[in-house]
Amino acid sequence: MSTGASSPSILVSGVSRSFGSTTVVHEANLSVHPGQITALVGPNGSGKTTLMLMLATLLKPDSGEIRIGGHDAVQNPRAARATLGWMPDALGVWDSLTVRETLIAVCAMYGISGLAAGERVEALLTETALTALAGQRSHTLSRGQKQRLSLARALVHKPSVLLLDEPASGLDPEARLAQRQALEKLSNEGTAILITSHVLDELEQLANDVVFLREGHTSTDETVADAMRHNTRWRIRAIDITTLDEALAALHTPVTPQALLSGESRVVELTNNAEAAELLRSLVTAGVQIIEFSPATGSLEQAFLRFNQEATQ
Known part of the structure; x- marks a missing residue:
């Protein structure tokens, strides 16, 4: 589902390992x-980690093309690393x-020294909420702090270009929110970000595109679009739950009660988004005061499950 007239900052074409x-x-x-x-x-x-390592120029592909920031990551890894x-x-x-x-040492690796390094480090400490920990030995940090x-x-x-492998792992809710805001800011400034995570609800709030990977095979744009269109379990809440139950019964719609x-609330099984829209219209027409009508699980989670099911059929 990649869009945009600009040249991609990350390009992977026919890569195998x-x-x-x-x-x-x-x-x-x-x-x-x-x-x-x-x-x-x-x-x-x-194959996520293997693919990310190849993008980070830490592992060479057996075949295919990888370009990072316009540079051939296989033929010119040094130039690619400078942009990622x-x-x-x-x-x-x-x-x-x-x-x-630690941050001063990393600055030196990129040729940043003196006053410029000091200013950059202080800015990063603030951006990542590490100022209070600036004098603490790195090995004493918690998982989230690391x-x-x-x-x-x-x-x-x-x-x-940013390549992030499970960046929210170990973070508490407040830190997750701060990280998400930081990444959104970087995105708004033009940074291209590829991120992996097992927390799909977190990704759904952050990402504006998705690539599914199964047994080393990436999904096509069409496969992703089709999977995202087919939510199957929907949660419904109403001001008066009895009125909702009566309307659903009249529409012969099976429900599963759910306490949140x-x-x-009530959970219903529907075939596709069009059927969900029609059910919502019918409930409102019947006078039910709906206060929530949404996927019972995240759209991304449902889409991924659908992609996996179709891949194994």
Whole structure:
């Protein structure tokens, strides 16, 4: 579902990678344009990490083309690295360095020194809510704090491309919100972001495009569009639950009761979005005061489950 007139900041075309006789990535294709946040979604063992490592120029593909920021990542990895920020799933730290010293060291790796390095580090500490931890040894940080430091390291050189592998892992709700806002800001400034996560609700709030990956195969734009159109379980809440039950019974619509923190609701199974729209119209016409009519699980989660089901048929 990639769009945009600009050239993609990330381009993967026909990329494959095997380990011995096992092919992990099969002719993968995807693109991410400037200002776009694309989710890479797949189960464990689908090839996500292998694909991300190839994009980060840490692993060479057996075949295919990878371009990062317009540079051939295979033939000219140094130029590609200069344009990308890489946040791996697990952060390796220098135990003896503090958070501030770690960022100063990364600045030096990118040729940023002196006053410029100091200003950049202070800005990153603020952006990633690490100021209070600036003097703390890196190895003493919690999992969530290390994730914030990992993001800060990836942003040191103001990259135009960000590769994020499970960036929200270990973050508390407040930190997740802060990270999401930071990534949205970067996207609005033109950064191309490719992100993996098992928290699909989080991705749905953040991403504006998605690529599904299963057994090393990437989905096509048409497959994704079709999967996203077919929500099947819908949650309905009304001011008067009895009136809702009566209307659903009159429409011969089977329901499953569901209790939520927000109140009692009903879940219905529908074939597609058109059927959902028609049911909502019928309920409103019948005088039911609807206060919620939404997918019972996230649209992205339902779409991914549908993609998996069709892939195994």
